[in-house]
Amino acid sequence: MGRLLLRRLLLALPALLGLLVLTFILLRVVPSDPSTALAGENATPEQIEAIRKAYGFDQPLWRQFVVYIGQVATGDLGNSIFTEQPVIRDIARRLPATIELVLMALIFATCVGIPLGVLAAVHHNSAFDHAVRVITVGGLAIAPFWFAIILQLIFSMDLNWLPLRGRLPVQVQPPEFITGLYMPDSLLSGRLDLFLQSAHHMILPAFTLSLGSLASITRFTRAGVLETLQKDFVSYERAAGYPDRRIIWVYVLRNSVVATVTQIGLLFGALIAGAVAIETIFDWPGIGSYAVQAILTSDYKAILAVTLVVGVIYALVNLVVDIVHALLDPRVAEEN
Amino acid sequence: MLIIRKFLRDVPAMMGFAIICTVIGIAVFGSMLVPHPHLVFESDLLRRFEPPSAEFWFGTDNLGRDIFSRVLVGTQGALTVALTVVAVAIAIGVPLGIYAGYTTGWLSELVMRVTDMFLAVPQIILALAIAQLAGRGLGSAMTALALTYWPFFCRTVYAETRRLRHSVFIEALEGLGASRTRILFAHVLPNVASPIIVRATVGMGFTILTTALLGFLGVGATAPSPDWGLAIAESREYLPDMWWAATFPGLAILFTVLGFNLFGDGLRDLIDPKLRRSRS
Numbered sequence: 102m103g104r105l106l107l108r109r110l111l112l113a114l115p116a117l118l119g120l121l122v123l124t125f126i127l128l129r130v131v132p133s134d135p136s137t138a139l140a141g142e143n144a145t146p147e148q149i150e151a152i153r154k155a156y157g158f159d160q161p162l163w164r165q166f167v168v169y170i171g172q173v174a175t176g177d178l179g180n181s182i183f184t185e186q187p188v189i190r191d192i193a194r195r196l197p198a199t200i201e202l203v204l205m206a207l208i209f210a211t212c213v214g215i216p217l218g219v220l221a222a223v224h225h226n227s228a229f230d231h232a233v234r235v236i237t238v239g240g241l242a243i244a245p246f247w248f249a250i251i252l253q254l255i256f257s258m259d260l261n262w263l264p265l266r267g268r269l270p271v272q273v274q275p276p277e278f279i280t281g282l283y284m285p286d287s288l289l290s291g292r293l294d295l296f297l298q299s300a301h302h303m304i305l306p307a308f309t310l311s312l313g314s315l316a317s318i319t320r321f322t323r324a325g326v327l328e329t330l331q332k333d334f335v336s337y338e339r340a341a342g343y344p345d346r347r348i349i350w351v352y353v354l355r356n357s358v359v360a361t362v363t364q365i366g367l368l369f370g371a372l373i374a375g376a377v378a379i380e381t382i383f384d385w386p387g388i389g390s391y392a393v394q395a396i397l398t399s400d401y402k403a404i405l406a407v408t409l410v411v412g413v414i415y416a417l418v419n420l421v422v423d424i425v426h427a428l429l430d431p432r433v434a435e436e437n
Numbered sequence: 438m439l440i441i442r443k444f445l446r447d448v449p450a451m452m453g454f455a456i457i458c459t460v461i462g463i464a465v466f467g468s469m470l471v472p473h474p475h476l477v478f479e480s481d482l483l484r485r486f487e488p489p490s491a492e493f494w495f496g497t498d499n500l501g502r503d504i505f506s507r508v509l510v511g512t513q514g515a516l517t518v519a520l521t522v523v524a525v526a527i528a529i530g531v532p533l534g535i536y537a538g539y540t541t542g543w544l545s546e547l548v549m550r551v552t553d554m555f556l557a558v559p560q561i562i563l564a565l566a567i568a569q570l571a572g573r574g575l576g577s578a579m580t581a582l583a584l585t586y587w588p589f590f591c592r593t594v595y596a597e598t599r600r601l602r603h604s605v606f607i608e609a610l611e612g613l614g615a616s617r618t619r620i621l622f623a624h625v626l627p628n629v630a631s632p633i634i635v636r637a638t639v640g641m642g643f644t645i646l647t648t649a650l651l652g653f654l655g656v657g658a659t660a661p662s663p664d665w666g667l668a669i670a671e672s673r674e675y676l677p678d679m680w681w682a683a684t685f686p687g688l689a690i691l692f693t694v695l696g697f698n699l700f701g702d703g704l705r706d707l708i709d710p711k712l713r714r715s716r717s
Contacts, residue, residue, distance in 0.1 A: 119554025123563075127570055238449070238702070242694040244646050246653050247669055247687030250676070258677035374559035378650055392562065393654055396569045404566045412558045 109423050113416045120412040124405045125169050129162075173409065179402035183394065188406040192388055196410070197281025198268060199380065199387030203372045204282075205303055206311035207365070214315045215358065218322025223349060225327060233319060240316030246378035249309040253382070256305065264302050266384035273298060306383045310375050314368040321364050325357030332356070359430045366422035370415050440707060450703020456696025464513040476503040477510050478661050489681050496681035498672065504682055508689045511663035515693065518579055519644040523637050525583035530590025531633060535621050537591070538598025549595065555588040561647060568656045575664075578657040582647060586640070593636055597629040631708040635701055642697035649690050665690050 144152075153159050157168060172178065181188045221233040257265040268283055269275060276287040276295050284303065287295035329335065330353060338348045373389070380389035388407055395403035444450060463470065471477060473493070476484075480500035487497040495504035537548040555563065564581040571577030601607060610620050651657035652666030660667065665686040672682035 115550055116553045116557040119550060120557050123554055127566060234449075238695065238698055239691075242642060242646075242691055242698050244649055244666075244669075244687055244690045244694075246650055246666075247683070247690060250669065250673065250683050251687065254677050254680055254683070370559040374561040377561060377565070378653065381654065392565060396565055397655060399569065401570070404569060408558055408562055408566050411562050415557060415559065 105427055106420075106424065109420050113420060117412065117416055120409060121170060121173060122166075124409055125166055128401060128405050129158075129165060129169070178406040178409070181395070181400050181403045183398045183400045183403065188403045191391060191403065192406060192410050195386055195388050195391050198385055199373070199376050199389055201282040201284065202303070202306055202310060202380070202385060202387060203369065203376060205284075205307040206372055206375075207314065207369065209307055210311040210314035210318050210368070211365070214318030215322050215354075215361065217315075218319040218361075219326050219349065219354060221319070222323045222326035222330065225323075233323070237316040237319050240312045243312065245309050245312060245375055246382060248312065249305070249379055249382045252305055252309060263305050268302050268385065269295070269298055306379050306385055310372060310379045313375065314372060317364060317368060317371075318361055321361045322357065325360045326353055329353045329357040355429070359426065362429060363422060363426055366419045369418045369422075373411055373414070444703060444707055447703045447706070449699045450706075453696045453699025453701070453703060456692060457700055460512060460516065460693050460696060463509055464516045467509040467512055471506040471509050473503040473506045476501070477506045477663060478502070486675070486679055495685040496679075498668075498682045499675050499679065504668075504685055507663040507668065508665070508685055511665050511668070511686070512689070512693070514575075514658065514662065514664055515645050515648065515690075518575070518582075518648050519641045522579055522582045522586060522644045522648070523640050526586035526640070527590055527633065527637060529583070530587035531594050531626075531629075533587075534591040534594025535598050535625055535629065538595040539602060539617075539621055539625060548591070552588040552591045552595070555585060556592065560585045561650065564647065564651065565654070565656060568651060573656055573659065575658045575662070578648065578651045582644060582651070586644070589640070590633065590636060593632050594629050597632055598625055601625055601628055631704075635705045635708060638697055638701035638704055642694040642701065645690060645694050645697070 157165055160168075176189045178188045180186065181191055184191055217233055221230045224230055253265060256263045264270070273295070276283060276292055276299075277290045279286045279289050283299035284296055287293070287299060326349075335348060335353060338352060339345075376385075376387060376389035377392055378389070379385065380387045381393045384390070388410065392404060392407040394400075395407065468474070476497070480502055481497075482501050484493075484497050484501040485499055487493055487501075489496045493503050493505065495508060498504055498507075533548050533552075537545040537552075560582075563585045564578075566581075567584055568578045568581035571580055607620060607624065610624060615624075648657060649664075649666030649669075652662075652664040653670045655670065658664030658667045660671070668686040669683050672679055672686075676683060
């Protein structure tokens with residue numbers, strides 16, 4: 102297990118280094134002359150030269166890259182031109198909102214998707230199975246940002262059942278900062294009212310965000326269960342008289358869910374990407390809406406910092422997924 | 438032949454095929470079918486905010502333009518962008534994947550490390566960063582999407598080629614002295630073609646969604662383009678009253694993507710016997 106962990110960590114390093122190279126290229130090499138851009142339109146050649154020296158643009162690229170790595174390692178990603186704060190602080194402040202949203206969407210997608218997939222496989226080719234198929238195919242074809250707007254139209258603007266935007270009503274103070282996730286924090290500080298309010302605000306964004314993942318998880322579980330159902334051990338267990346329910350929900354599920362778990366790592370990436378649109382629509386103060394705001398204001402440093410942070414999170418999630426995979430299926434750990 | 442007959446009996450896949458044909462038909466002949474050609478780009482301020490009616494099936498927008506006509510005209514743009522992006526991604530990703538999968542050495546290693554680097558961040562995040570740096574507009578959005586989409590093809594082709602590398606027929610060809618170019622393009626490529634086709638079909642739908650999202654976020658098509666994503670973004674200011682302006686472009690996206698996904702799923706079932714078994 103320890104060796105597996107080490108191996109995966111080592112494997113994640115080149116990708117992260119590559120990400121540094123990529124963001125460096127985008128930040129320093131692609132803009133043909135960053136110092137001219139920084140100096141503004143009316144700068145004199147002397148001013149441009151001064152900026153070039155001050156920012157180290159006169160140094161060879163490899164040395165600039167080393168300096169860049171040093172800056173990233175110490176968390177110095179520059180200041181946002183929009184908020185005028187260090188981007189790393191902006192991101193740290195907004196990250197919990199995104200994490201909470203993504204986690205809720207993932208929990209919803211898993212808790213609904215796995216049972217749906219199992220039931221569809223068990224009753225395959227039934228009306229239920231066909232209905233599930235329509236939902237999964239539709240869930241992957243629908244544009245989440247559009248669906249979010251339609252649900253807002255129905256449930257927030259027309260019926261007035263669910264809040265239109267934000268994590269809490271504007272006048273309400275958020276719970277005491279423990280994890281930054283409002284729902285657990287409000288429970289931990291004993292504020293049931295805040296918990297209900299933040300849960301109420303969570304429903305629409307988390308549901309629309311989860312749709313694609315829900316569809317993928319359902320499909321993978323269904324395919325996995327159908328395949329496992331044909332294995333000899335299932336026939337054996339049936340012959341031995343185990344109750345059907347136990348065979349399906351314990352033995353078959355454990356053997357088929359492994360493939361689904363490895364998918365969750367990929368889904369996490371899809372969810373963070375989806376959060377870009379969903380957060381914008383629901384005014385959710387996370388890093389997704391931060392990225393869009395950075396793009397609309399040409400805030401390069403903020404954009405690239407978001408890219409880096411998302412890359413690191415992505416690598417960490419895949420690491421966790423590999424470990425869970427090894428725990429669920431000991432053969433994986435042995436292979437390494 | 439058996440496999441083709443089986444495919445023809447796959448109702449959802451055939452529905453997808455019908456949708457794709459319809460959408461392509463609209464893209465090609467759309468400008469002739471448009472009921473109000475003058476209301477695609479020109480505004481008519483006397484007809485603003487009209488709800489769907491017999492005259493304006495999808496209603497009119499805040500400038501009095503006919504939404505049905507605009508959705509029809511927008512089809513061509515959506516398909517062209519998706520087709521270009523997928524084609525460029527294939528043109529970059531497939532040769533690199535075949536080469537890296539077939540050879541070993543530093544160059545192959547480098548190609549795959551670069552691929553991993555692109556796959557280390559969700560596509561849309563990278564695409565947003567690149568689209569912004571390249572300057573706003575449909576052109577840079579397309580560049581950004583193509584530049585971030587090829588690694589998916591490269592990975593798939595790489596894995597397939599690696600699997601084939603030590604198969605008997607490739608070794609036999611090597612033994613007979615066939616050139617590397619010949620082996621790669623005349624023998625390996627046809628064998629890795631089916632996963633490429635499946636990925637490309639599903640990728641069309643996926644790219645239509647991503648392009649619409651870029652348009653919606655303001656880094657894709659610019660006004661007065663009839664781009665579907667842009668239309669949804671423009672309608673937001675007038676919600677909930679002008680609900681039709683948000684609804685119909687989104688339905689157009691759903692319809693088109695559904696077509697490619699249904700067809701792609703059918704193809705996948707046909708090609709991947711493991712999944713095929715699970716469907717019957």
